[in-house]
Amino acid sequence: MNALSLKYLWLNIPPRIASTFSPVVVSRVPNHENKIFLTFDDGPTDATKHLLTYLESMSIVSTFFWTGSNVASFDTDGDGSRLASSVTIGNHFNDHRDPWTMRRKAMQESISEAATAITSKTGVVPKTVRPPYGHVTPGLVSMARANGLRVILWDVMAGDFMDGIDVEVMVAECCKRIQSGSIVVLHDHGIRHFEDVLIPFISRLNTRIVEAGFSFSAL
Numbered sequence: 001m002n003a004l005s006l007k008y009l010w011l012n013i014p015p016r017i018a019s020t021f022s023p024v025v026v027s028r029v030p031n032h033e034n035k036i037f038l039t040f041d042d043g044p045t046d047a048t049k050h051l052l053t054y055l056e057s058m059s060i061v062s063t064f065f066w067t068g069s070n071v072a073s074f075d076t077d078g079d080g081s082r083l084a085s086s087v088t089i090g091n092h093f094n095d096h097r098d099p100w101t102m103r104r105k106a107m108q109e110s111i112s113e114a115a116t117a118i119t120s121k122t123g124v125v126p127k128t129v130r131p132p133y134g135h136v137t138p139g140l141v142s143m144a145r146a147n148g149l150r151v152i153l154w155d156v157m158a159g160d161f162m163d164g165i166d167v168e169v170m171v172a173e174c175c176k177r178i179q180s181g182s183i184v185v186l187h188d189h190g191i192r193h194f195e196d197v198l199i200p201f202i203s204r205l206n207t208r209i210v211e212a213g214f215s216f217s218a219l
C-alpha cells in the first residue's frame with residue numbers, strides 16, 4: 001500500500017468508527033435507490049454562487065456545510081432564500097474550531113451562532129451538523145440528540161484539500177470506495193479551487209457515477 005492510499009484510509013476509517021457510537025452520528029445513509037450524497041464544507045466563499053450554478057447545470061443535488069462566520073460575511077445579493085432553495089445547508093460551527101479542544105458550552109454556542117447566521121441570511125433552519133475535522137465528542141452527540149440534529153460525517157473523503165492532488169487520482173480513489181448511501185466530502189475553498197479542482201473532478205465523477213447506476217441526493 002502506498003502513502004496516498006494510507007492517507008485515504010486514515011481520512012475515511014475514523015468517521016465510520018465514530019458512527020457506531022450513536023444512531024444520530026451518520027457516516028453513510030444506506031438506501032435501495034443507489035443514492036449517494038455529495039457535500040461541500042467550509043463555505044460560503046466567493047466560489048459558492050458559481051458552484052451552485054455549476055451543480056444546477058449538471059442536475060447534481062448536494063449539501064453544503066457552512067460556518068457561521070463565513071455566512072455572516074456572505075453577500076446573497078439580498079436574495080438568500082432563493083439561493084437556499086437550490087441547496088441543502090448544514091451547520092459547520094461558527095468559527096471552525098476543533099470540537100476536541102472546546103468545552104461543551106463553547107461548542108453549543110458555536111453551533112447555535114452558526115444556526116442563527118444561516119437562518120437570518122437564508123431562512124433555512126439547519127437540521128444537520130458536521131463537526132470540523134469530523135471530531136465527535138459525547139457533548140456533541142447529546143446536544144444533537146436533544147435538538148433533533150443529525151451529525152453528518154462521511155465514508156468518502158475526496159482529498160481535494162491535499163496540495164498538488166491529481167484529479168484523476170481523486171476520481172479513482174473515490175470510485176473505489178463509493179457504494180449506495182456514501183457521503184462524499186469536498187470543500188468550497190474559493191474560486192481557484194473551484195476552477196482548478198472541483199469542476200474537473202465533479203464532471204469526471206458524475207460520468208462515472210451515472211455509468212455505475214448511482215444518483216446524487218441531498219441529506
Ligand SMILES: [Zn+2]
Pocket residue numbers: 041042092096132133
Ligand atoms: Zn471544515
